Amino acid sequence: MPEIRHLPQAPTGRRPLAPGGGIDAHRHDTHQIVYACSGVLSVTTDAGTWVAPASRAIWIPAGTVHEHRAHGNTDLRLVGLTGDPLGLARPAVLAVEPLLRELIIAYTADPGDGAERDRLLGVLLDRLRRSPERPFHLPTARDPRLVAVCAMLDDDPADGRTLAQLAARAGTSDRTLARLCRAELGMTFPQWRTQLRLQRALLLLADGVSVTAVAHRCGWASASAFIDVFRRALGYTPGRAFTL
Numbered sequence: 001m002p003e004i005r006h007l008p009q010a011p012t013g014r015r016p017l018a019p020g021g022g023i024d025a026h027r028h029d030t031h032q033i034v035y036a037c038s039g040v041l042s043v044t045t046d047a048g049t050w051v052a053p054a055s056r057a058i059w060i061p062a063g064t065v066h067e068h069r070a071h072g073n074t075d076l077r078l079v080g081l082t083g084d085p086l087g088l089a090r091p092a093v094l095a096v097e098p099l100l101r102e103l104i105i106a107y108t109a110d111p112g113d114g115a116e117r118d119r120l121l122g123v124l125l126d127r128l129r130r131s132p133e134r135p136f137h138l139p140t141a142r143d144p145r146l147v148a149v150c151a152m153l154d155d156d157p158a159d160g161r162t163l164a165q166l167a168a169r170a171g172t173s174d175r176t177l178a179r180l181c182r183a184e185l186g187m188t189f190p191q192w193r194t195q196l197r198l199q200r201a202l203l204l205l206a207d208g209v210s211v212t213a214v215a216h217r218c219g220w221a222s223a224s225a226f227i228d229v230f231r232r233a234l235g236y237t238p239g240r241a242f243t244l
Helices: 098-109 115-129 144-155 163-169 174-185 189-206 211-218 223-234
Strands: 005-007 013-017 022-028 031-036 040-045 048-052 056-060 066-071 074-081 092-095 137-139
Touching (some): 013 022, 031 040, 031 048, 031 098, 040 056, 040 074, 048 092, 066 074, 066 189, 074 098, 098 115, 144 163, 144 174, 144 189, 174 189, 189 223, 211 223
Antiparallel strands (some): 022 066, 031 056, 031 074, 040 066
């Protein structure tokens, strides 16, 4: 098992990442905001995976073992925080409005100290506290039957089998599988499958795959159906995903 790096302080700054690049598993004793102002960033812990395009940031609480992965050319910005402005003990995806985006970019571009930088951080934290959560979390299953089903769909998000068909393949019933979804994933099976498909779609779009191809590879019947679900979940169309 690879050694998990321990950092006393969560770093602040800019770290460009090439497609497929990342930061291996580590933890730090202070909180951190991670934000990709270009590309898409995924953060994985033992509880699941969080994905954030440029309209989202990810909150990582102190002590959380996590790893970063870049999808597309990713301009990663890291903000280490010695205080606890949000009071969240779990990772979360937060909305990033235009002012907060510019504050994060400005703060991470200059690693120096001083009164002006302190004021910049103060405004950044004020805006951060006002940022609503935008749930975009794919939880990790524990029960072997649910793990098997999740793995099948992770391998092929376009798999259109029903819950009953997947349950039979995993050696259980659809009722049991539905109960496990609610208990372990905190959502219904259709909600989890949609979340999986949306996350995969974001990663494919970041890699330059066309909207039509993404819709097909992620299980939507048409590009228009995909665009509709994507817009309702993220607030903009797939075509605008990397022009924000």
